[in-house]
Amino acid sequence: xxxxxxxxxxxxxxxxxxxxxxxxxxxxxxxxxxxxxxxxxxxxxxxxxxxxxxxxxxxxxxxxxxxxxxxxxxxxxxxxxxxxxxxxxxxxxxxxxxxxxxxxxxxxxxxxxxxxxxxxxxxxxxxxxxxxxxxxxxxxxxxxxxxxxxxxxxxxxxxxxxxxxxxxxxxxxxxxxxxxxxxxxxxxxxxxxxxxxxxxxxxxxxxxxxxxxxxxxxxxxxxxxxxxxxxxxxxxxxxxxxxxxxxxxxxxxxxxxxxxxxxxxxxxxxxxxxxxxxxxxxxxxxxxxxxxxxxxxxxxxxxxxxxxxxxxxxxxxxxxxxxxxxxxxxxxxxxxxxxxxxxxxxxxxx
Amino acid sequence: xxxxxxxxxxxxxxxxxxxxxxxxxxxxxxxxxxxxxxxxxxxxxxxxxxxxxxxxxxxxxxxxxxxxxxxxxxxxxxxxxxxxxxxxxxxxxxxxxxxxxxxxxx
Numbered sequence: 001x002x003x004x005x006x007x008x009x010x011x012x013x014x015x016x017x018x019x020x021x022x023x024x025x026x027x028x029x030x031x032x033x034x035x036x037x038x039x040x041x042x043x044x045x046x047x048x049x050x051x052x053x054x055x056x057x058x059x060x061x062x063x064x065x066x067x068x069x070x071x072x073x074x075x076x077x078x079x080x081x082x083x084x085x086x087x088x089x090x091x092x093x094x095x096x097x098x099x100x101x102x103x104x105x106x107x108x109x110x111x112x113x114x115x116x117x118x119x120x121x122x123x124x125x126x127x128x129x130x131x132x133x134x135x136x137x138x139x140x141x142x143x144x145x146x147x148x149x150x151x152x153x154x155x156x157x158x159x160x161x162x163x164x165x166x167x168x169x170x171x172x173x174x175x176x177x178x179x180x181x182x183x184x185x186x187x188x189x190x191x192x193x194x195x196x197x198x199x200x201x202x203x204x205x206x207x208x209x210x211x212x213x214x215x216x217x218x219x220x221x222x223x224x225x226x227x228x229x230x231x232x233x234x235x236x237x238x239x240x241x242x243x244x245x246x247x248x249x250x251x252x253x254x255x256x257x258x259x260x261x262x263x264x265x266x267x268x269x270x271x272x273x274x275x276x277x278x279x280x281x282x283x284x285x286x287x288x289x290x291x292x293x294x295x296x297x298x299x300x301x302x303x304x305x306x307x308x309x310x311x312x313x314x315x316x317x318x319x320x321x322x323x324x325x326x327x328x329x330x331x332x333x334x335x336x337x338x339x340x341x342x343x344x345x346x347x348x349x350x
Numbered sequence: 351x352x353x354x355x356x357x358x359x360x361x362x363x364x365x366x367x368x369x370x371x372x373x374x375x376x377x378x379x380x381x382x383x384x385x386x387x388x389x390x391x392x393x394x395x396x397x398x399x400x401x402x403x404x405x406x407x408x409x410x411x412x413x414x415x416x417x418x419x420x421x422x423x424x425x426x427x428x429x430x431x432x433x434x435x436x437x438x439x440x441x442x443x444x445x446x447x448x449x450x451x452x453x454x455x456x
Contacts, residue, residue, distance in 0.1 A: 004421035004429060008437065015436040019414045022354035023395055070382075070398065082381040089382070341353075342396050 002202075002295040010036040010285070013292050014105035023340050024063070026055040026096065027276040028283075029103045030260060034272035035285035036292075038262040042106050051102035054117035056260060056274055057251055058095040061124070063277035064248045065089075067338060068132070068157055072241070075335045076163040076328075081156065087127055095120035118254065125252050132157045137249035143228040146242065161241055164336075167328050171235035172317035176310040178221055179212035179303060182273040182280055184263040192265045195284050195296050202298050204306050211309040214279025214300045215338070216243035219259070236314070240336040244277075268293075278338050279303060304337045311337055323347065354393045354400070355415065356408040359386045369394070372415065410435060 004020070005013040017032040018025035030052045037044060044052075065088050073080035098116035101107055125133070132155060139149030139158075149155070150162045182191065194201045206212065217236065220226040220243040229239040262272035269286045279300025286294035304310050314333055320326035330345050357369035357378060364385045369378045369392065379398040380386060391408035392399045403411065417432025430437040 001418060001422065004418050004432075006421075007426070007429070012433070012437045016414070016433050019411060019433075019436070020353070020418060022393060022411070066395075071396070086382050 002297045005292050005295040008292050009290050010040055010287055010292060011105040013285070013295065014103075018103060024059065024276050024278070024281070026059040026103065027274045027281055030056055031272050031274045031281050031283040031297075032285070033103065033105055034260060034262040034274070035270050035283040036105055036287065038264055038270035038272060039268055039285045039287040040290075041264075044106070048102050048107055051099040051115050053260065054099045054115040055096060055102065056276070058092055058099070058117050058120070060277045061248060061251050062089065062092045062096075063338075064244050064251075065092075065128075067244065067277075067335070068160075068248070071335055071338075072157075072164065073160050075331045076160055076167070078160060081131065084127070084131060088124060091120045091123050091127065121252055121254055128252070131155065133249070133252075136245065137253065140225050140242070140246050140249055142224045143232065146225055146229070157245075161238070161245075164241055164332055165238050167332050168235040168237035168336075169233075170319075171237065171314070171329055171333070172319075175313050176211055176213050178218040179207060179214040179280065181219070181259070182261070182282070184261060187261070187263045187271040187273060187282075188265055191282070192271060192284075195271070195298075202296050203302060205298050205302055206306065206308075211306040211313075212303055213310040213337075214303040216240065216247050216277075218279065219243070219275060220246050236310075237332055237336040276300060278340060299340075301340050305339060353415070353418075354395065354411075356391050356403055356411045357394055358408070359388055359390045359392070361388065362386075372412070 001020070005016060008016065014029065014032045014036050018029035021028040033052070065085055069085040069088075070080040070082065095115065095117040098113065101113065134155040135149045135153040135158070136155075139145045139153070150158050150165065180186070194205075212218075213236075217226060217230070217240045221230070223243070223246050226239050226243045226246060229242055230236065233239065259275035260273065262270055264270045268288060269284075271282065271284045274281045281300055282298040284294075284296040285292060306312070311334065315330065318326065318329050318333070320329060326347065327345065334343055355372045355374070357371035357374075357376065360368045360370050360375070362368055362380070365381060366377055366379045367386060369376055376394070376397055378392070378394045381398075383392065383399045383402055386392060386399075386402065391403040391405060393401050393403060393411075413432050413434070417429050420432065421429060
C-alpha cells in the first residue's frame with residue numbers, strides 16, 4: 001500500500017498518510033513525519049515532540065475506550081455504554097484538534113498552540129470515575145486485587161471482563177512469543193536488514209524466526225498484574241484486556257506513555273516507530289533528492305494476524321463441544337487481539 | 351492495515367442505517383453519531399459509525415482510495431491527481447493534473 005507514496009515530496013507523503021489510514025490516522029501521521037524528517041535530517045523541536053506524543057496518547061485512549069465501552073460488551077452480548085463513549089469522544093476530539101498542527105512534516109511554527117490533552121485527561125477521569133473506573137487503578141496492582149475487583153465492584157467494565165475471564169478459562173495457552181520493544185539499535189540493525197532483504201516482511205513479519213504478538217500485553221509484559229495473569233492462566237485473552245486497562249489508567253493519570261522514535265539507517269534513509277493501541281507501527285522512508293524513493297509500512301495487525309501468528313495459533317487450539325461456545329470463544333479471542341477491520345467467522349467440520 | 355471507507359446513508363432509522371460505499375452495502379450502527387439523513391456520508395469502524403464526513407471530505411477520501419488501488423495495480427503515473435489538495439503543484443507536473451485543484455483542507 002505504501003507504494004502510493006513513492007515519487008511524492010516528503011511533505012506531501014506525510015500529508016497523505018493520515019487520509020489513507022484513517023482509523024489510526026494520528027499514529028500513522030506521526031510515524032510518517034518522524035520517518036521523513038529523520039531521513040531528511042530535520043530535527044523537530046520539543047514543542048512538536050510533545051504535541052505529537054499527546055496525539056498518540058489521545059488516540060490510544062480513544063481506541064481503548066471504544067474497545068472497553070463498546071466492543072468488549074458486545075462480544076459478550078451486552079449493549080455497551082454508547083452514551084459514555086460518545087461523551088468521552090467529545091472530550092478526546094478537543095484534545096486531538098488542539099494538537100493537530102503537529103501532524104505534518106516539519107510543522108510551521110506560526111500555527112503552534114498548546115495541546116489540551118492535559119485538561120481533557122482530567123475531565124475524562126471525572127467522566128469515567130463512577131461507572132467504568134470505579135476501583136481502578138488500585139485493582140491493577142496485582143492479580144489478587146484484580147480478581148477481588150472483578151468479584152465485588154459495581155463497575156460495569158469489571159462485569160464484562162469477568163465474562164471474558166469465564167469464557168476464556170478453558171482456552172489453551174498460545175505458542176507465539178511477544179515482540180520485544182523496538183529500540184534505535186534494533187531499528188538500525190536487524191529491522192533495517194529485514195526491510196532491505198525480505199520482500200514479505202511488511203505483509204507477514206516475524207522476528208528471530210517466529211511470528212510475534214505486539215500490543216499492550218507485549219508492552220506490559222513485566223507489569224506485575226499482566227505477568228501474573230499470563231503465568232497463571234491458560235489463555236492470553238484476560239492478560240490482553242488487563243494490559244489495556246493498565247495502559248489506559250496510566251494515560252489518565254497523566255503519565256507520559258507515548259513510545260515513539262526514529263533512527264537513520266544511512267543518509268536519506270530512516271525508520272520510525274510508534275507504539276499504537278494495536279501494537280508497534282513501523283514506517284521506513286527512503287528519500288532521494290526531495291522525493292520518496294521507497295516507503296515501507298509494517299502495521300501491528302500484520303504481526304498479530306500473521307498466517308502463523310497469535311490469532312492463527314490460538315484459533316487452532318480452540319476446542320468446544322457446541323457451536324455456540326465455539327463462536328463465543330472465537331469472538332473473545334479476536335476481540336482480545338483487536339483487528340482494525342471487520343471480520344467474519346466461518347466454521348468448517350473436519 | 352487500518353483503511354476506512356466512506357459510506358453513504360441509503361435508508362435507516364435512529365439506531366442504524368443501510369449504507370453504501372465502494373461497492374459495499376452494510377448495516378451501520380449510528381448510536382455514536384446520532385440519526386443521519388439519507389445521503390449523509392460517514393466513516394464506520396467494524397460497522398459502527400465513527401464520524402460524519404462532509405461531501406468534500408468523502409470525495410477526497412474516495413479519491414485517495416482510488417489512488418491506493420491504482421498504485422496496487424502497478425500504475426505509477428498520475429498518482430498526484432488522486433490527492434489534488436495535498437500534493438503541492440510543481441513545475442514538472444503536467445497542466446492536466448492541476449485542473450480542479452483549487453481548495454485546500456489543511
